[in-house]
Amino acid sequence: MRGWIRAAVVAVIGFSAPAAWAETLADALASAYRNSQLLDQNEALLRAADEDVAQAVARLRPVISFVANAQNVESSPDIPATDGFSKTMSLALQWTLLDFGRNRIGVEIAKESVLATREALKDIEAQVLLSAVSAYVDVRYQAEIVALRQSNVRLIGQELQAANDRFEVGEVTRTDVAIAEARLAAARSGLAAAEGEFKVARERYRAVTGAYPGNLAGLPPLPATARSMEEARMIALRTHPDILAAQRQVTIAQLGVEATKAAMRPTINLDATVTESLDNDVRRDSVGLSFNQTLYAGGALSSGHRAALAQKEAAEAGLLQTTITVGENVGNAWVALEVAAASIQAGTLGVQAAQTAFDGVREEATLGARTTLDVLNAEQELLDARATKLQAEAQRYVGVYNLLATMGLLSVDHLNLGVPTYDPASYYNAVKNAPITSPQGKKLQRILDKIGD
Numbered sequence: 001m002r003g004w005i006r007a008a009v010v011a012v013i014g015f016s017a018p019a020a021w022a023e024t025l026a027d028a029l030a031s032a033y034r035n036s037q038l039l040d041q042n043e044a045l046l047r048a049a050d051e052d053v054a055q056a057v058a059r060l061r062p063v064i065s066f067v068a069n070a071q072n073v074e075s076s077p078d079i080p081a082t083d084g085f086s087k088t089m090s091l092a093l094q095w096t097l098l099d100f101g102r103n104r105i106g107v108e109i110a111k112e113s114v115l116a117t118r119e120a121l122k123d124i125e126a127q128v129l130l131s132a133v134s135a136y137v138d139v140r141y142q143a144e145i146v147a148l149r150q151s152n153v154r155l156i157g158q159e160l161q162a163a164n165d166r167f168e169v170g171e172v173t174r175t176d177v178a179i180a181e182a183r184l185a186a187a188r189s190g191l192a193a194a195e196g197e198f199k200v201a202r203e204r205y206r207a208v209t210g211a212y213p214g215n216l217a218g219l220p221p222l223p224a225t226a227r228s229m230e231e232a233r234m235i236a237l238r239t240h241p242d243i244l245a246a247q248r249q250v251t252i253a254q255l256g257v258e259a260t261k262a263a264m265r266p267t268i269n270l271d272a273t274v275t276e277s278l279d280n281d282v283r284r285d286s287v288g289l290s291f292n293q294t295l296y297a298g299g300a301l302s303s304g305h306r307a308a309l310a311q312k313e314a315a316e317a318g319l320l321q322t323t324i325t326v327g328e329n330v331g332n333a334w335v336a337l338e339v340a341a342a343s344i345q346a347g348t349l350g351v352q353a354a355q356t357a358f359d360g361v362r363e364e365a366t367l368g369a370r371t372t373l374d375v376l377n378a379e380q381e382l383l384d385a386r387a388t389k390l391q392a393e394a395q396r397y398v399g400v401y402n403l404l405a406t407m408g409l410l411s412v413d414h415l416n417l418g419v420p421t422y423d424p425a426s427y428y429n430a431v432k433n434a435p436i437t438s439p440q441g442k443k444l445q446r447i448l449d450k451i452g453d
Contacts, residue, residue, distance in 0.1 A: 032132035035210030062095035240408030340396035347389030
């Protein structure tokens with residue numbers, strides 16, 4: 001297993017001969033988008049919301065129903081029974097002619113809910129893409145840590161051999177050899193832990209993209225973000241899906257208040273019935289208008305109106321809180337980038353200094369001016385400095401994409417990945433008018449078949 005891990009590390013960090021094909025970050029992002037069950041789940045939820053519009057539109061139309069009835073009838077002197085059953089067929093139509101906009105408000109609420117669900121889908125897309133970037137960078141980072149640990153084991157092994165040689169000639173004591181042996185054991189333990197972290201990173205990559213990483217290419221140049229924190233915040237306020245969804249929720253709540261007002265008003269319905277008796281071929285036709293007005297409902301209608309007003313206030317407060325949260329997230333992401341950049345700069349200087357110190361201590365040890373412990377300590381400091389710099393570089397790279405996500409710009413289209421994306425308007429346009437005719441039904445079936453593929 002260790003041999004396999006080391007071979008994979010060599011392939012990932014590019015120490016082996018270049019392969020004919022290397023998996024790029026764009027490939028990983030595309031795979032994550034195509035294979036995400038989370039996106040599939042939320043796309044299905046969006047289609048369900050589309051159907052809510054169709055159902056709301058259907059409530060504006062008449063309802064036609066057919067009823068066949070067979071009823072046992074006891075014979076009497078006045079009504080002789082033939083076979084003991086009275087059989088009738090009825091065709092009934094009911095249509096709400098006037099409801100003071102109650103059903104039309106329902107249509108508008110359903111449409112706003114669709115738009116809010118679309119924004120939620122955009123937020124899920126950003127999460128999926130950010131997870132892919134994090135998984136890709138983490139695999140490369142863990143591979144480089146494994147390579148550092150392997151180098152650390154080799155160097156300490158050399159120091160142990162040197163300590164043994166010097167002990168044989170009496171230049172050092174047995175204590176120096178024991179110190180080197182202890183450090184080598186610790187280095188091997190660190191290598192095993194790093195290999196474990198590398199395997200964990202591979203599993204995470206597979207969960208995100210749908211396949212284990214192969215020969216990963218180098219990281220591409222970072223995408224452009226914003227020139228300042230304030231510019232990033234302004235962009236986020238205009239484009240972040242959480243804010244846009246919260247705005248839709250405010251509109252839904254406002255429409256909900258109008259709906260409770262309409263519920264207090266009367267409705268006028270058209271009722272038409274055609275009934276035919278199969279016993280004597282007698283047909284009865286009826287057409288009528290009904291006026292319905294709730295005079296007393298125990299305070300339920302007033303309570304519903306007050307609840308709708310409270311929901312509107314809650315949605316407005318939620319919009320303001322979402323704006324604050326998005327702005328805070330942008331600020332945090334910007335600060336994290338600044339910290340990572342400073343850490344990289346300091347880490348570069350730290351690696352240079354630690355390398356110089358290690359080279360010097362090792363040279364002095366050959367002259368007898370330094371002990372084995374001094375060399376091992378210097379080597380450990382160099383290892384720590386390199387690992388710290390690698391971690392800062394990984395954090396900064398992922399941080400740029402995190403900043404894009406907080407700005408509401410992390411999407412397949414914005415990154416120009418060239419991947420066929422889910423078109424939310426296609427299904428919506430096919431069902432928004434509650435189609436029942438054959439051509440529309442066939443079109444809808446083609447869309448469903450395409451989604452199934």
